[in-house]
Amino acid sequence: MAFANTDIADLVSLERGEVDRRIYTDPSIFELEMEQIFARSWLFLCHESQILEPGDFFQSVMGRDNVLVVRQKDGSIKAMLNTCAHRGNAVCRAEEGNAKSFLCTYHGWSYGIDGYLNGVPGFNTFYNGELDKSQHGLAQIAQVANYKGFIFGTHDASAPPLEEFLGPTGRLGLDTLAMRGDIEIVPGIQKFVIECNWKIAVDNLFDWYHPQVTHAAALQPNVFPASPRREDRAEKIDMKGVNMQSGASLDLRGSGISGTKFDAVVVLGEYGHAIGGPTRSSTGYFEFDPAWRDTPRAKTALGPVGINVAGHPNIFPTTWATSALPQVSLRIPRDPSHTEIWWFTFVDRNMSREMRNVMVTMANRLFGPAGLLEQEDGENWAQATAQTRGIASRRMKHLLNMGLGRGKIIKESGLSRIEGLTSEYAQLWTYYSWAQWMKGLSWDELKKATTPGDCI
Amino acid sequence: MSEHIQMSNATESCPHEDRIDAMLRHYQVERFYYDEAALLDSHRYEEWLALFSDDAHYFMPIRRTRTQREMDKEFTQPGEMAFFDDTKQLLAGRIAKLKTGRSWAEDPPSRTRHLITNIRIVKDDGRTLEVESNFHVYRTRLNSEETSWIGSRRDVLRRVERSFQIADRRIFLEQTVLLSRNLSNFF
Numbered sequence: 063m064a065f066a067n068t069d070i071a072d073l074v075s076l077e078r079g080e081v082d083r084r085i086y087t088d089p090s091i092f093e094l095e096m097e098q099i100f101a102r103s104w105l106f107l108c109h110e111s112q113i114l115e116p117g118d119f120f121q122s123v124m125g126r127d128n129v130l131v132v133r134q135k136d137g138s139i140k141a142m143l144n145t146c147a148h149r150g151n152a153v154c155r156a157e158e159g160n161a162k163s164f165l166c167t168y169h170g171w172s173y174g175i176d177g178y179l180n181g182v183p184g185f186n187t188f189y190n191g192e193l194d195k196s197q198h199g200l201a202q203i204a205q206v207a208n209y210k211g212f213i214f215g216t217h218d219a220s221a222p223p224l225e226e227f228l229g230p231t232g233r234l235g236l237d238t239l240a241m242r243g244d245i246e247i248v249p250g251i252q253k254f255v256i257e258c259n260w261k262i263a264v265d266n267l268f269d270w271y272h273p274q275v276t277h278a279a280a281l282q283p284n285v286f287p288a289s290p291r292r293e294d295r296a297e298k299i300d301m302k303g304v305n306m307q308s309g310a311s312l313d314l315r316g317s318g319i320s321g322t323k324f325d326a327v328v329v330l331g332e333y334g335h336a337i338g339g340p341t342r343s344s345t346g347y348f349e350f351d352p353a354w355r356d357t358p359r360a361k362t363a364l365g366p367v368g369i370n371v372a373g374h375p376n377i378f379p380t381t382w383a384t385s386a387l388p389q390v391s392l393r394i395p396r397d398p399s400h401t402e403i404w405w406f407t408f409v410d411r412n413m414s415r416e417m418r419n420v421m422v423t424m425a426n427r428l429f430g431p432a433g434l435l436e437q438e439d440g441e442n443w444a445q446a447t448a449q450t451r452g453i454a455s456r457r458m459k460h461l462l463n464m465g466l467g468r469g470k471i472i473k474e475s476g477l478s479r480i481e482g483l484t485s486e487y488a489q490l491w492t493y494y495s496w497a498q499w500m501k502g503l504s505w506d507e508l509k510k511a512t513t514p515g516d517c518i
Numbered sequence: 519m520s521e522h523i524q525m526s527n528a529t530e531s532c533p534h535e536d537r538i539d540a541m542l543r544h545y546q547v548e549r550f551y552y553d554e555a556a557l558l559d560s561h562r563y564e565e566w567l568a569l570f571s572d573d574a575h576y577f578m579p580i581r582r583t584r585t586q587r588e589m590d591k592e593f594t595q596p597g598e599m600a601f602f603d604d605t606k607q608l609l610a611g612r613i614a615k616l617k618t619g620r621s622w623a624e625d626p627p628s629r630t631r632h633l634i635t636n637i638r639i640v641k642d643d644g645r646t647l648e649v650e651s652n653f654h655v656y657r658t659r660l661n662s663e664e665t666s667w668i669g670s671r672r673d674v675l676r677r678v679e680r681s682f683q684i685a686d687r688r689i690f691l692e693q694t695v696l697l698s699r700n701l702s703n704f705f
Contacts, residue, residue: 157583157694159591250580250599254696279621285611306619402695407599419597426603432578432701434615440699441623 065090074497076518079463079486081493083456086259086447091500092398099379099499100125102218103333104227106381106392107131107141109406110211111246117160117175123394123402124215129203130154130164131213132175139208141215142177142200153200164200173200209233210240212390222505228377230476231331234368235375239388241360243410248422252405252430258443259450260380260395261496263403266439267374267382267391268338268488270326271464273435274299274314276442280434281314327371328480328487330471330514334495338488339373339385341481350387350424351417367475373488378495387425399447405430462486462493469518478514487518523650524640540639547649547675548637550682555632558704563613566704570606571676571683578602578689578705593690601701602689609704623702630703631656636670646685647675655705657698665698667691671705 065073065088073082085091107122113133121144122129128144130153144152146166153164153173163180164173172181177200182193203215207224214224221227228236239245256263266272273281280286304312325344329337339345342355349372354360361369375383382391388408393401407425409418429436450456465485471478480487491514498511532540550569557566570576578601579593594600604612615621633654641648650672657665674686689705 155583156585156588159584159588248599250582250594252580252599252601252696253694254698254700256699276622279615279618282614282618282620284614308619312620405599422597422599423603426600427608430599430601431696431698432601434612437623437700437702438621444699 065094070094070497070500074490074493076490076494078459079461079466079490081460081462083450083458083460086262086450086460087398087456089398092395094500095395096125098502099496100217100395102216102221103379103499104205104207104214104216104221104224104377105379106377106390107206107213107215109245109247109390109408110139110208110213112158113139115160117162118158119154119161119175120158121154121156124203124217125395127217128152129215130200131215132161132177134176139206139213140176141203141206141213143203145201146171147179147198147200171198177202209236211245212236212240220505222509227333229332229335231329231337231375231478232333232335232377234329234364234371234477235335235337235377235383237360237363237368238371238375238385239383239390239408241357241363242354242388242408244412245388245408246411248407248409248425250407253402254431255396255400255402256440256443257399258401258440258447259398260393260401261493262443262446263393263401264376264380264382264492265489266443267376267384268328268336268492269486270339270373270484271486272442275312276438277435278312278314279438285434326482326484327373328469328485328491329371329373329375330478330480330487330491330518332509332512334378334492334499334512335376336378336488336491337371337373337375338485339371342370342372345372348386350421365475365477367477367479371479376488376492378492379499384429386428387421389425389429391429462490466490467517471514471516471518473514480518490518524638524648526638526640543642543647544637544639547639547647547682550675551634551637551651555634558632559630561616561627563616563704567606567609567613569682569684570609570687571685572606574606574609574683574685574687576602576604576606576609576687576689578691578701581691581694583694601691601696602705612704621702623700626660628657628659628703632705645677647673647677647682649673649675653705655703657703667693667698667705669705 073085105124108120108131112120113131116133116135119130119132122131129141130144131139131141134140144154146153148171149168151166151168153166161175170183171179174180179195179198185191204217204219205221206215209224301312306312325341326339327341355369372385374385380393384391390406392404395401409421427434469480469487471480495512498508503511554569577596580599580601581593584592616624634651636652638650639647640650650670652670655667669689669691672688673684675682676685
């Protein structure tokens with residue numbers, strides 16, 4: 063089915079906290095997302111430490127475009143489409159590595175690491191030397207920029223500069239990773255596929271209502287030892303009438319993972335960026351080694367409001383800056399019901415060997431397909447996506463009305479924040495902003511439409 | 519680390535008694551693996567865990583599509599990111615998690631079948647064996663979900679009494695982007 067602009071606006075209701083479930087399965091919606099969001103927005107490509115030497119490359123994805131991110135001889139970074147200017151074949155088929163040139167294995171067109179067309183078989187014999195090589199290089203990504211080591215690209219030459227696009231909220235999100243020291247990648251990007259719509263995965267990253275139930279098994283004391291500090295232990299929430307299939311009550315043993323006092327802070331930003339989760343003082347021990355927040359460098363970068371924000375940031379649309387450990391979880395839409403998850407993990411270069419090992423081990427154990435936490439997430443997201451295929455099931459709404467109408471927005475230090483308990487404001491803001499993107503507004507109109515008001 | 523293949527020790531030129539010993543040893547290792555697979559497929563995880571030594575390392579690296587000349591960097595190493603990087607204690611934690619009745623990704627439980635084949639003893643110093651084998655782990659979940667994981671394992675087996683203990687297990691999958699939503703089962 064086709065959706066006109068007015069119909070798109072109706073798919074998300076900020077007033078009712080409801081989302082139309084058709085957005086998770088409809089192929090025309092997915093095509094429109096590729097055009098209006100993924101061909102326009104700045105998208106995370108990789109971290110600069112993944113490609114240190116000239117010719118080092120990492121193959122990334124922008125929408126459905128395969129993109130080669132390549133370190134140049136002068137130290138700069140270029141990003142270009144992985145498609146031969148002649149007949150379209152991929153010029154690189156490795157996920158990462160080092161290249162002196164990129165060869166199309168179809169007819170042998172050969173490109174420099176800067177994308178320039180250096181060699182064409184039969185250039186004189188068959189083309190009579192008349193092919194303008196300068197016009198047939200690999201297509202450069204319209205804009206590429208580096209924010210504190212994080213490389214982003216956009217297909218839209220008219221998009222605002224990266225820092226402006228990120229705004230205070232997006233920058234705060236990335237700063238919560240970048241300020242943990244002189245960070246570098248840990249080799250090995252975990253990649254896996256979940257049969258879910260990408261928005262279900264993104265929606266979940268703000269969700270501090272689910273860990274205690276979804277991850278109840280992982281939060282058992284013999285799996286995740288409870289924090290020795292009494293103040294880190296979670297407060298009990300009321301569970302009256304919550305029973306399992308066996309009829310037994312679902313008793314939860316919180317271990318500080320979802321906040322202790324339920325103090326939450328949500329930050330809403332222009333273009334759909336958001337942060338949702340606990341404040342620093344209520345995050346318990348989930349944020350590993352939070353001492354970095356006390357460094358003068360971090361205090362300056364994060365500012366007086368940002369320093370207390372310990373929830374999960376999302377750089378719209380699909381870049382989750384994970385806060386437990388410095389990680390990025392990128393959600394790459396493959397089709398309406400398949401999403402690839404890519405985990406990038408970082409450590410401080412100056413960290414002791416022991417601390418580095420602890421961080422890497424923790425990262426391997428928490429997230430990724432075998433991660434004690436993430437194992438359960440995929441099941442929920444796949445089933446939530448699958449149920450929206452039913453005509454009757456999809457007539458029901460995706461509900462995000464927790465705390466609706468009570469979210470008073472405080473504007474301070476350039477950030478728009480809401481204080482209070484666990485809520486669904488950040489998810490709702492993401493969907494609302496998604497609808498604005500889908501209308502195909504100009505950049506100015508889009509920024510205006512996604513500037514938070516006084517209340518949500 | 520790469521999945522470098524070692525040749526099994528040739529015994530054809532050895533005396534008859536040594537060849538019989540080699541066959542017997544092979545038979546013992548094979549029986550050990552078949553019993554191990556049976557424990558996993560019948561969800562008897564505590565008994566499975568008891569097959570590991572206390573200092574065991576259970577490691578499944580990430581594999582990456584790379585060009586032929588960079589095949590030495592195909593797999594990640596210990597100390598880098600991995601799909602599994604477990605001690606015996608963590609394996610015990612995973613099993614405890616499965617037993618809680620709240621491990622939703624495995625309730626209803628997956629149905630698995632572990633097929634272990636191509637067993638080759640590549641080293642034997644009397645105390646420990648190095649053994650390579652291939653596996654096909656087939657999983658179905660709920661009514662329509664089907665996963666096949668094919669790969670190889672390289673184990674260090676320690677001789678104990680009349681059997682073996684797994685002191686080290688490296689699992690090499692034939693996938694780079696993992697084509698399943700999770701790894702909630704053991705290999």
